Amino acid sequence: MAKKSTSPKSAVSVSKSKGNPDTADASSVLRQPAELAFADEIDALIRAEKDPCPAGWRMSPRSVLTYIIGGKVGSRTILPKYVGNDRVVQIAISTLVTDRALLLIGEPGTAKSWLSEHLAAAINGDSTKVIQGTAGTTEEQIRYTWNYAMLIAHGPSQEALIKSPIYRAMEQGSLARFEEITRCASEVQDAMISLLSEKRLSIPELSTELPAAKGFSVIATANTRDRGVNDMSAALKRRFNIVVLPTPAKMETEIEIVTNRVKELSADLALQAELPSEDSIEQIVTIFRELREGQTLDGKNKVKTPSGVLSTAEAISLLTGSMALAGNFGDGSVSPGDLAAGLQGAIVRDEEKDKLVWAEYLKNVVKKRGSAWRPLYTACEDHNG
Amino acid sequence: MAKRKSTSPRSTAKTTNPNSASIEATRPTISRDRIHVFGVRHLSPMAARDLRDLLDEVQPTIVLIEGLHDATDLIRDIVRKETRPPIAILAYTESVPVRTLVYPLARYSPEYQAITWADDHDADVRFIDLPSHVFLALQPIRVPAIAPEEPATSEEHSTPADDDADTDETSDADSPAPFEHTKGVYERIAESAGESDYEAYWERRFEHLDNSGAYRTAAMAFGEQLRDLREDHPRENAENLIRESFMRRCIDEALAEGHQPEKVVVIVGAFHASVLGDEHPSMTDDELTSLPSLNAKRTLMPYSYFKLSSQSGYGAGNHAPAYYELLWDCLNSPSRVEADQKHRGVDDLAAGYLTRVVRELRKSGTHRSTAEVIEAVRLSRMLSSLKQGTAPVLEDLRDAAVAIIGQGDRGVLAEPMARVEVGTAIGTLPKGVSQTSIQDDFNQKIQSLNLEKYRSTVKQDLSLDLRENRRAKTEASAFLDLNRSTFLHRLALLNVPFATLQNTRQASATWGESWQLQWSPEAEIALVESVLMGETVEIAAAYQLQQGIENASTVAEAAALVKVASRCEMLPGMLSARGKLQELATQSAAVADTAGAAHELTTTIRFGDVRRLDTAPLLPLVEELFVQSVLGLIASSVCDTAAAQKLMTAMDQLNNIALEFDERVDEALWIDRLRELARRDDRNALLSGYACAILLERGQMDNDELSREVSRRLSPGIPADLGAGWFEGLSGRNRYALLARQSMWSQLAEYVSQLDEEQFRRSVVFLRRAFGGFSANEKRTIAENLGDHWGISAEEATDLMQSELSDDEQNALEELNEFDFDEF
Secondary structure (H helix, E strand, O other): OHHHHHOOOOHHHHHHHOOOHHHOOHHHOOOOOHHHHOHHHHHHHHHOOOOOOOOOOOOOHHHHHHHHHOEEEOOEEEOOOOOOOHHHHHHHHHHHHOOOEEEEEEOOOOOHHHHHHHHHHHHHOOOOOEEEOOOOOOHHHHOEEEOHHHHHHHOOOOOOEEEOHHHHHHHHOOEEEEEOHHHOOHHHHOHHHHHHHHOEEEEHHHOEEEEOOOOOEEEEEEEOOOOOOOOOOHHHHOOEEEEEOOOOOOHHHHHHHHHHHHHHHHHHOOOOOOOOOHHHHHHHHHHHHHHHHOEOOOOOOEOOOOOOOOOHHHHHHHHHHHHHHHHHHOOOOOOHHHHHHHHHHHHOOOHHHHHHHHHHHHHHOHHHHOHHHHHHHHHHHHHHO | OHHHHHHOOHHHHHHHOHHHHOOOOOOOOOOOOOOEEEEEOOOOHHHHHHHHHHHHHHOOOEEEEEEEHHHHHHHHHHOOOOOEOOEEEEEEEOOOOOOEEEEEEOOOOHHHHHHHHHHHOOOEEEEEEOOHHHHHHHOOOOOOOOOOOOOOHHHHHOOHHHHHHHHHHHHOOEOOOOOOOOHHHHHHHHHHOOOOOHHHHHHHHHHOOOOOOHHHHHHHHHHHHHHHHOOOOHHHHHHHHHHHHHHHHHHHHHHHOOOOHHHEEEEEEHHHHHHOOOOOOOOOHHHHHHOOOOOEEEEEEEOEHHHHHHOOOOOOOOOOHHHHHHHHHHHOOHHHHOOOOOOOHHHHHHHHHHHHHHHHHHHOOOOOOHHHHHHHHHHHHHHHHHOOOOOOOHHHHHHHHHHHHOOOOHHHHHHHHHHHHOOOOEOEOOOOOOOOHHHHHHHHHHHHOOOHHHOOOOOEEEEEEOOOOOOOOOHHHHOHHHHHHHHHHHHHHOOOOOEEEEOOOOOOOOOEEEEEEOOOHHHHHHHHHHOOOOOOHHHHHHHHHHHHHHHOOOHHHHHHHHHHHHHOOOHHHHHHHHHHHHHHHHHOOOHHHHHHHHHHHHHHHHHHHHHOOOOHHHHHHHHHHHHHHHHHHHHHOOOOHHHHHHHHHHHHHHHHHHHHOOOOOOHHHHHHHHHHHHHOOOOOHHHHHHHHHHHHHOOOOOHHHHHHHHHHHOOOOOOHHHHHHHHHHHOOOOHHHHHOOHHHHHHHHHHHHHOOHHHHHHHHHHHHHHHHOOOHHHHHHHHHHHHHHHOOOHHHHHHHHHOOOOHHHHHHHHHHHOOOHHHO
């Protein structure tokens, strides 16, 4: 019953009905969840729906695909949320239709959480049932905990039960998200094993169990290349369909992603600066790609790779960072100096080695690139000193 | 251009192919409209399935198939009991440049199924595409000999750039497949359907059309659509028009022989399917005789799924032959025949494929459960339904397998997937069916060289003694082993995997060779393909060698080819390789390369004695290379340790040449340069030391000189890496000479003792490496030498060496181990 009453409502009303005061005034929120930010797109897709929806879904798999990779609904354009590899998105959506749990893996900054949030937003209109995994995450936070005052006063009861996001998702038959699952201790991760295979959560204290409603599934994300991540047991891996998110394969794709995201972010953050020029975006993406891959784009020169990951996400934050610099302390247009400051911070992580790598790259590659690159080169040289 | 080509061979056309030209001009015209035309894609299981249904229904009296007209006589060999596909029909020209056509046939080829059906039902079968001598001759021709339907031809012909591009394409083997057109069209079609590639598009739209007649209708429509979409490609279009009008002519012939139109089934590529009706004219006798012609041969050859999938050389391929065979089996599984209409054969494919992948994966030691296969099947079905498919295509299956069975890692599954998709099937033909001239030559040679018994699938060893057998009565038997060796070397040059040369234990024995022989279907395939390079093993090998020489880009490659040529006893090839080597050597300045080449040549010259090959022409080149290397030595000795290792090898080689050919080469120059290098302080110390070692060995340096040099090199103030590096070079050769010189060890001991702490630690690194190659016995002698210097008797020193290390000593050694090597 509860499911029926929420599903036809718009995304806005869902979050409001939870009585969450923070989301009441959208403009004061730093970053809105996807279902609010793209509420009109989601509504348009639901209105135009023709194909059957799986149980617990607000739209058909095909519409979810349109929502993520962009397209048209009637006359309305749906913005692409994930650019580059449509096939990955197709596999992710199909996984969720088959009631399997989905695990998105990838290097830092390959839009894992971003994709997971938008999938949940499109499928359930609610991307907020999230467990944010850390080394301190306990098994209770995955299952349920107790309101100890009530537990002591009245003993175990439904009222004293504090439900985890996963618990709520099972009840409602919706998606739960588990961010950074590999940062939890392996033992804690394993709490998911029986939960995912039996689709029931037992509550021995109340001698009951909670069967998952149709439509329940989990989207987990995990890092492959980072410190402080734990292994995942084979048993748990077996319960996920694993999709590896690639770093953008093509230069153009990456430039497109960076340009779009910088535009969106600068609007969200009300940055008082002009958008960086196309040339400077291309230059930044070129530098990132070359240092990441250890060779120049034409494959003629080898370059050393710095210790950082240099993800697309970092390129985006670098550009918005330099916009903030330009807006607050400069003349409002992004200068090579602003970019150079950002590059220095993004590339030189481990003082000694990275500094050399960066200096070498500047001298051997950037310097020879001609006049278009000259201002950036000079600025970077100054910063790297 | 074109006209010249088409006129000159015309006379041969009539003589070589009388049957197709002997059709009376007054043909009765029976309407072709009621014949059954089935448009296929080659190597398409669903087409084969649907075609068999049609054949069963129509019960034709004759089956006409798109294939080389003059290869019709090969059909009786295709249907023989011992023939097992994959096989291929190969046609090739006898003249150079060799042009080829390959028609591969797998078990699931519609053409193959049609042939076997006709054989089972005693119907006639005939190939109706252009005969090979015409088709091959058409390959490079731009202006079509007849093309009434093509008004735009003359305009299009005036684009020379296009023509040039074509010449390049067709000079390697071209493909006769009906879908060989430019990729652009196909990619566009797939893209507009939302598929990532054409294969996925085709499989989803056509291979899964599992009910009778659906494929035929769809392929016919697709073929027509393709004709609209085709690009302006004058040569290709013209070629198609000629082929189609010949096909119509063949159909007319069949009808004229009395076959009822309703009882004729024609199997052609979908592209041609729509133009075989009455609205287009058939080729006339005049037109036929005006077509160009080349002398051509054709044969059946065994084929392999690997070749089908790799498409190397030929365009007619199939990226996943074993997978398509699996589909064919699914389509013919008994469950399809059952009354249950909902269950289609193609539905079994996903489970079949994924189960096989998991089984292959388990064989390699990674366990995955059946539950995961089930999940993968579910995911693949979901993926396919997102694309509105009825069953998963290979792409869906692969992605599902990676997400679940591979746990996100494509690498683990690469091999299992390749095994299931490509497979290892190799076709067989009955003995004697595949007969190209090179096979005849091969068989003859095998017999005359008495190698018949090695032609088995069991691996056998063969040792050869290349020297003349003086007790033998005939020349043939006197040189039997030598001839065998030459023959096997030629086969190796042709990449026929029949015999592999084993490393002999006696490296110095130039007259002994040890081979391992094993016959395999791959060897047969490679042999048949070699016919494209020449009629006999010798001619083909010579051609291959010449190709190699033309493509050689480094001195080492060219030198290796000289050796190959001499082993194959090909004097012209050897001379031309020598020319190439010289040409490359003048461009290359790397001493290591030229010395290596000179060394390679000297081994060839040594071989020459047994090989009945005059290697004298090589001697001047050896001299030249020797001088070039020796002169370059000093200059290139400014280098790091890694490069120095190569130069040390080069110095060894040069020294050997100087010793062996002392009459030919300028030995004095060599000694002079060695002295110079030994004396110089600004070259790599390792090489200077090594030069000393060579001089010492050759008796060009006496004790005084050595001791002067040692004290100079190891004098106080010389950095440890230089001093010890030099010593490492010195100890690189002829250790006994060193061990016997007590004075030198005293000097070394003194040098080490005057080093400060930091310098000492550095020197330890180099000395350790220098002594690393010494045997335990040699090390003991060194210890004794040093003991002698320190006033300890030899016995005491030996005792000390053999006693256990004390803790303090152990610690001291470990401290040394912690030395930071980063600075080097």
